[in-house]
Structure formats: C-alpha cells, structure tokens
Amino acid sequence: MNSKAIDFYYFTGTGNTLLVARKMAETFSDSGIEVNFRRIESSDPADVDLSHTLGIAFPVACQSTYLLVWKFLRALPECDGTEVFMVDTMQSFSGAIVGPLRKVLKKKGYRPIGAKEIVMPGNWFPKRINEEKNAGKVTRGLDKAAGFAQKIVDGSSRWRRVPVLSDGFYWICSRPKTWEMMAKAGEKFTVDVEKCNGCGICEKLCPVGNVTAGEPPSFGGSCQQCMRCISFCPSEAILVPDKEYALYSAVKVKEILGD
Ligand SMILES: Cc1cc2nc3c(=O)[nH]c(=O)nc-3n(C[C@H](O)[C@H](O)[C@H](O)COP(=O)(O)O)c2cc1C
Structure with a gap:
C-alpha cells in the first residue's frame, strides 16, 4: 500500500459487512494506517479523496451486489492510479462481482490492489438461526478479514478475475428484471x-x-x-x-x- 490513509466505504444490510470492515480496520490501525469509515448510502462518490487508498465493502446480493452499491461505484470519479481494494461478505457464492468490478475500476484509472470474498451467516430469510454455526462462521470470517487486511498492508494481496465466467454471471445478474x-x-x-x-x-x-x-x-x-x-x-x-x-x-x- 502506498498511502497512509484508507477511506473505507461500506454498505451493510444486517451487519456482517460492518463486522468485517471493522476487523480489517483494526489491522490497518495496528500498522499505523488511518481509517476513515464512510457509508455508501449517504456518500457522494464525487467527494472521494483520490490521495487516499479507497476501500469498498458490501454484501453479495443475487451473485453480485445491490444496485445502490453499483450506482455509487459506477459514479466514482476518474483518477490516475488511486489504489483500491474490495471485500464482500456472502452466504456461500458470488459469481458476478469481483471480475466485473475490477474492470469498471481499472477503466476509471484505479489500481486494484486486492479483492476478498468472505463467507458469513446468510441473512436472506434463513429458515432458522443456528447460533453455534453462525458464531463459527463469524469467527472464521473475521480471521480471514484480518488476514486479508494484513496482505494489503504487506503488498501481497491480489485481485483475481475469472474473465468469461464472471462476465457471464454479471450479464445474467445485472438484468433489470432481477431487480424488478x-x-x-x-x-x-x-x-x-x-x-x-x-x-x-x-x-x-x-x-x-x-x-x-x-x-x-x-x-x-x-x-x-x-x-x-x-x-x-x-x-x-x-x-x-x-x-x-x-x-x-x-x-x-x-x-x-x-x-
Ligand atoms: C437479497 C439478498 C440476496 C443475497 N444473495 C446472495 C448470493 O447471491 N450469494 C450468497 O452467497 N449470499 C447471498 N446473500 C447473503 C448475504 O450476502 C450475506 O448474508 C451477507 O453477509 C450479508 O451481509 P450484511 O449483513 O452486511 O448485509 C444474499 C442476501 C440477500 C438479503
């Protein structure tokens, strides 16, 4: 990481993503990096400070993420190499976010330095809540979050893209019909x-x-x-x-x- 400050934009529905973002912030702070949290739903993308590293955290929804998150991401200003990382939380699988988002951000001039998807408890109308299982998922998820943050600090994180697969999923999941x-x-x-x-x-x-x-x-x-x-x-x-x-x-x- 080049800068000494991260502006961490997040959206959370039920709190999983907030827990993950906070855990990552602990690791950043321990390394002397300043972290400024910003909520996506009440932020203007035009105000993003391009001299800081940009962090983005959100839940997976319909294999991708919410339209409100995409709206913010698509409206980010163009830049000349601002570092960016993303983390998402999900119940099990996402096919339509890591690759497509990298593409959008690269096109705007950002430098993608890391992407991580973290399994956390499912929040979409779970039939029942298994407290013990969920607690285990949260513990493992937060461990992964801390590990990912450390890799960002060390400069060893990656943002991998699976081109054909993720583009295909994105095409399916971003259809207006899905959100209608x-x-x-x-x-x-x-x-x-x-x-x-x-x-x-x-x-x-x-x-x-x-x-x-x-x-x-x-x-x-x-x-x-x-x-x-x-x-x-x-x-x-x-x-x-x-x-x-x-x-x-x-x-x-x-x-x-x-x-
Ligand atoms: C409308 C909706 C759609 C979801 N779609 C997916 C999905 O496609 N894949 C998945 O693994 N989890 C999916 N989930 C589960 C959430 O991504 C997961 O529980 C997430 O950690 C919730 O984060 P939050 O508590 O920050 O809102 C979905 C949840 C909701 C509410």
Whole structure:
C-alpha cells in the first residue's frame, strides 16, 4: 500500500459487512494506517479523496451486489492510479462481482490492489438461526478479514478475475428484471398493526428511501431487499406474507444507523 490513509466505504444490510470492515480496520490501525469509515448510502462518490487508498465493502446480493452499491461505484470519479481494494461478505457464492468490478475500476484509472470474498451467516430469510454455526462462521470470517487486511498492508494481496465466467454471471445478474423482481417482492411486505409502535426506525434504516413511516408504515416500489427494515424492527412488526423465516442480525440497530 502506498498511502497512509484508507477511506473505507461500506454498505451493510444486517451487519456482517460492518463486522468485517471493522476487523480489517483494526489491522490497518495496528500498522499505523488511518481509517476513515464512510457509508455508501449517504456518500457522494464525487467527494472521494483520490490521495487516499479507497476501500469498498458490501454484501453479495443475487451473485453480485445491490444496485445502490453499483450506482455509487459506477459514479466514482476518474483518477490516475488511486489504489483500491474490495471485500464482500456472502452466504456461500458470488459469481458476478469481483471480475466485473475490477474492470469498471481499472477503466476509471484505479489500481486494484486486492479483492476478498468472505463467507458469513446468510441473512436472506434463513429458515432458522443456528447460533453455534453462525458464531463459527463469524469467527472464521473475521480471521480471514484480518488476514486479508494484513496482505494489503504487506503488498501481497491480489485481485483475481475469472474473465468469461464472471462476465457471464454479471450479464445474467445485472438484468433489470432481477431487480424488478426484488422490488416487487418488497412491495408485498406488510405490517402487523398490533405490534407496530410507529417508531419510524424502518424509514431511517431504508437506504433507498422506500419506506414511509406511519401507523402503519408503507412500502414503495424500489426495495432492494437489504433486510434492514425487517431485521431491525424493534417490535418485529414487518412481515413477509406466506414466508417462513427467522430474523438475522449481526449488530445492534444503532450501529447500522450510526447513532
Ligand atoms: C437479497 C439478498 C440476496 C443475497 N444473495 C446472495 C448470493 O447471491 N450469494 C450468497 O452467497 N449470499 C447471498 N446473500 C447473503 C448475504 O450476502 C450475506 O448474508 C451477507 O453477509 C450479508 O451481509 P450484511 O449483513 O452486511 O448485509 C444474499 C442476501 C440477500 C438479503
């Protein structure tokens, strides 16, 4: 790594990615590198400091990542060799992010110095939560995060790309239809009015302004299914009809909101 500061842009739905980014930051700080955390959903890509190393962290969604993350990445300014690394968290597999993102960033003039995908507990409507298994996954995931950060510091990290495979996956996963389907499913969320206390946290949590607080809150047509509103509703009042699932979260709601 050339610079002594990292601006670490992250998006997290239920906290896995935040845990990973924080773990990496510990290693960076131990090596005397300054880390500035920035939330993707409330950052302007035009404000990125091109004299710092750029870190990007996000969850895998539909083999790729959320449209809101892609929107930020595609709008990054052009530069002359700013170092960039990415880390994602996922339940098991992603085919459509590491290669395609490298391509986009290279084209803008960034120097990709490392990419890592880290398995963490699944948060997409898990049937049940196995606390022990999840704890094991988190421990292993955070170990990998620390190891990856150390490699970035040492200069031995890599950003490998599997050209044909990842381009093919990207083509499939980035089709508007995929995200229209996600949004349609999000429109079907309902609220148990007996449980809802009208606190409005769901509106604050939504990274795309799709939830309007009220008694009950209402949902628009641009949900990306990050799971925040469902997972962090303090009265567990947001429901998905005809679906059996348990709620997963890796952190407290205030850590997501940054209070
Ligand atoms: C809508 C949605 C789609 C997902 N798609 C994938 C996927 O394609 N592959 C995968 O391995 N995990 C997938 N996951 C699981 C998440 O990537 C994983 O649990 C991640 O660590 C969540 O990070 P977060 O807690 O920071 O939001 C998906 C989760 C959601 C909510």
